[in-house]
Amino acid sequence: MFDFASDLPAPPATRPLAQRSLQQSALWRGALDLLGSDGKVAQIGETQALVMRRCWPVLGTVGMISRADLRLTPDTARGLRSALGLQHLVINAETEGDADALRASGFVKLASARVVAELPLDPSTDLMAARLGGKWRNRLRHGLGQGLVIRRRPLPPDPRHWIFAAEARQARKLGYRPLPPALICAMIAQAPGAGQIFTAYRHGQKVAAMVFLRHGAKATYQIGWSNEDGRKVSAGPVLMWRAMVDLQSMGTDQIDLGSADAAQAPGLTRFKLGTGAQTRRLGGTWIDSAWSPRWHRFGHRLRRAHA
Numbered sequence: 001m002f003d004f005a006s007d008l009p010a011p012p013a014t015r016p017l018a019q020r021s022l023q024q025s026a027l028w029r030g031a032l033d034l035l036g037s038d039g040k041v042a043q044i045g046e047t048q049a050l051v052m053r054r055c056w057p058v059l060g061t062v063g064m065i066s067r068a069d070l071r072l073t074p075d076t077a078r079g080l081r082s083a084l085g086l087q088h089l090v091i092n093a094e095t096e097g098d099a100d101a102l103r104a105s106g107f108v109k110l111a112s113a114r115v116v117a118e119l120p121l122d123p124s125t126d127l128m129a130a131r132l133g134g135k136w137r138n139r140l141r142h143g144l145g146q147g148l149v150i151r152r153r154p155l156p157p158d159p160r161h162w163i164f165a166a167e168a169r170q171a172r173k174l175g176y177r178p179l180p181p182a183l184i185c186a187m188i189a190q191a192p193g194a195g196q197i198f199t200a201y202r203h204g205q206k207v208a209a210m211v212f213l214r215h216g217a218k219a220t221y222q223i224g225w226s227n228e229d230g231r232k233v234s235a236g237p238v239l240m241w242r243a244m245v246d247l248q249s250m251g252t253d254q255i256d257l258g259s260a261d262a263a264q265a266p267g268l269t270r271f272k273l274g275t276g277a278q279t280r281r282l283g284g285t286w287i288d289s290a291w292s293p294r295w296h297r298f299g300h301r302l303r304r305a306h307a
Contacts, residue, residue, distance in 0.1 A: 093283025131276025
């Protein structure tokens with residue numbers, strides 16, 4: 001733990017290390033194999049990407065590349081669908097550079113880019129503490145004084161684990177769609193220790209928990225759950241701080257905290273950015289299709305409808 005009494009000046013912001021997203025990790029690929037999904041790694045220019053495929057009646061073969069840093073040019077993007085042998089190709093672009101290449105090559109934009117929060121970790125807890133926002137730091141101080149007991153355990157590959165039921169109830173209340181427990185369990189089944197659950201207890205009762213998925217030198221914040229008691233005692237900052245320290249000691253140098261949408265989820269976004277995380281804009285969702293003229297007309301109508 002660090003000394004809260006001696007506030008260090010915040011170090012200059014640095015761009016997070018470029019690392020593979022969870023959707024392009026060996027962890028994700030192994031889970032698709034276990035679940036019997038059709039996902040293949042393809043060579044695209046100088047990089048590789050996981051391409052998920054599915055054959056639909058009438059539509060034909062549809063492929064998806066999600067959050068791969070493809071380093072595309074307009075020329076490589078223009079011939080990509082044909083090179084992969086697909087009738088339709090959807091790309092969730094990881095970078096704005098890839099988005100520019102997709103636009104220039106004739107892909108149609110289906111969805112706007114999300115902003116994500118990425119948290120760099122450091123062996124020095126003092127340096128990580130210096131990056132904390134002032135209000136976040138105060139909440140952490142408050143939580144540390146509430147007698148919370150924090151336990152970290154590997155998450156077992158059991159879809160009946162209590163955290164999945166708790167998140168499902170929370171998701172229904174807050175209106176979001178969580179990652180299927182079967183997919184999470186498939187990831188941790190083929191890589192023991194990849195899933196880590198941090199649980200906060202007060203007076204012997206669970207009040208909050210967080211789940212992280214470790215892939216290479218990166219981890220993804222997958223589940224965050226808290227009940228009313230957990231929120232009152234600031235269990236969230238205490239759990240996140242403990243996760244930052246423990247995951248760094250396990251070889252993680254960056255946590256993907258997921259979406260940071262200040263308009264749709266202002267409270268959650270403030271919580272994520274208070275950790276010292278940096279925001280980065282992804283590239284949006286794009287499609288290229290053998291039915292190109294029809295998709296272009298559809299894409300233009302879609303853009304006008306959301307203008």
